[in-house]
Amino acid sequence: MKYEEIKADGYLSNFVKCFWTSETFTKSSDYTILPDGYFDLIVEIKNKKIASIKLTGIWTIPIDIKTEIDTEIFAVRFKPLAVELMENVNLKTLLNSSINLGTDFIGIDKLAFDNFKDFCSHIEHYFKTRIEKTKTVSELKIRLFNEIFKKEVFKVQDLSEKIFWTSRQINRYFNLTFGLSLKEYLNIIRCNQTFKDISKNRLSLQSNFFDQSHFIKEIKKFTGVTPTELKKNKNDRFLQLSTIKEI
Incomplete structure (x- = not known):
């Protein structure tokens, strides 16, 4: 499995820990995600097209995950405070679970999934706009x-x-x-x-x-x-x- 991570910086770092990507090459991967205090937006990509977009809650237990062969993931690891910027997201009900979002979530489907940094820039722009529009976070x-x-x-x-x-x-x-x-x-x-x-x-x-x-x-x-x-x-x-x- 190939893994890469890019840290968030500036004011955005109050809400985003990092952007991360992984890729499974020759065989499917079984792994366990351990509780870390964050929650994630996970975009699963196959053949450069979105297979699914999921939003997880905060984990308090280890979660077993299986990633199929030739699957790429673009994701955002959020700090809990990011929920203040999200519309219609109830993080309490997502504890130890996840939900499937539409593939058009915040315009992600418009991206050409051949450049991870373009994904990061898109997410940064969206949340910086949300920061400007949302009432001041305490x-x-x-x-x-x-x-x-x-x-x-x-x-x-x-x-x-x-x-x-x-x-x-x-x-x-x-x-x-x-x-x-x-x-x-x-x-x-x-x-x-x-x-x-x-x-x-x-x-x-x-x-x-x-x-x-x-x-x-x-x-x-x-x-x-x-x-x-x-x-x-x-x-x-x-x-x-x-x-x-x-x-």
């Missing part, structure tokens, strides 16, 4: 996610005190908008942060966990396997670990 919410993605604070109360927003209000926002509590979301981010160390065979206790038992329990909760099994990554099963050296 600076408090922007600060919240900026702190979360620094991956330094993993306790709800500490985060609340840092951005001056009560934990009760933050949890209400998370539950109503994304379908999970801030605590669970922070646990996903903390778990995901360990993947680079695990891929380098650093399997001992991480500083953000109480003890080794807690570390193993949390990794298994969100990946379905222990850190040792995750590191083996047999047949490049775990997508995030398979591409981590390229991120």
Whole structure:
């Protein structure tokens, strides 16, 4: 599998983590997507034509995916705040699931799928236009996610005190908008942060966990396997670990 990723920058980076593409060549691919705190717009392409467009929700469990031979994917990995810019999208109802969108979604069907950067430019233009047309996104919410993605604070109360927003209000926002509590979301981010160390065979206790038992329990909760099994990554099963050296 070929994989490429382009980071978003500027103000757009508050809403988009990256654009990514993958291509399956000589055989179909079975892999598992691990929870990472993001949600994705996925365009599946066969023979340079759209086969499907899907929007996923946030995953709290590992999801098994199969990609057929000669399939290319152009995709956007969104930060949760991006839902503020999307019309008629209820991310709460998409928790651990996905929906099929029309192939004409935001004019994607007008693209000639021979250049990934053209796709990125199209998405950038659409969301920059949405930013201009949409009412101002709360600076408090922007600060919240900026702190979360620094991956330094993993306790709800500490985060609340840092951005001056009560934990009760933050949890209400998370539950109503994304379908999970801030605590669970922070646990996903903390778990995901360990993947680079695990891929380098650093399997001992991480500083953000109480003890080794807690570390193993949390990794298994969100990946379905222990850190040792995750590191083996047999047949490049775990997508995030398979591409981590390229991120």
